[in-house]
Amino acid sequence: xxxxxxxxxxxxxxxxxxxxxxxxxxxxxxxxxxxxxxxxxxxxxxxxxxxxxxxxxxxxxxxxxxxxxxxxxxxxx
Numbered sequence: 326x327x328x329x330x331x332x333x334x335x336x337x338x339x340x341x342x343x344x345x346x347x348x349x350x351x352x353x354x355x356x357x358x359x360x361x362x363x364x365x366x367x368x369x370x371x372x373x374x375x376x377x378x379x380x381x382x383x384x385x386x387x388x389x390x391x392x393x394x395x396x397x398x399x400x401x402x
C-alpha cells in the first residue's frame with residue numbers, strides 16, 4: 326500500500342489520517358507519504374527541539390526520506 330496526505334499526490338487518500346505508518350517497527354510521526362512496497366517514507370524534517378525546518382528561500386517545509394521496512398496500519402490496530 327502507498328498512501329499520502331498531500332492532496333496533490335496521486336497517492337492521496339482522505340483516509341490517510343486514519344492510518345498509522347511504522348518504520349523499522351517504530352511509529353512514525355509527521356509522515357506525509359508512506360510506501361510499503363517501495364520501502365520508503367517521507368517525513369517532515371524537524372530540528373533538535375522538534376520544530377519543523379523551513380527552507381526560507383523557497384518558503385517551504387523540508388522533508389526527509391527514510392528507506393527500510395515500512396508498514397501501514399489502521400490506527401487502533
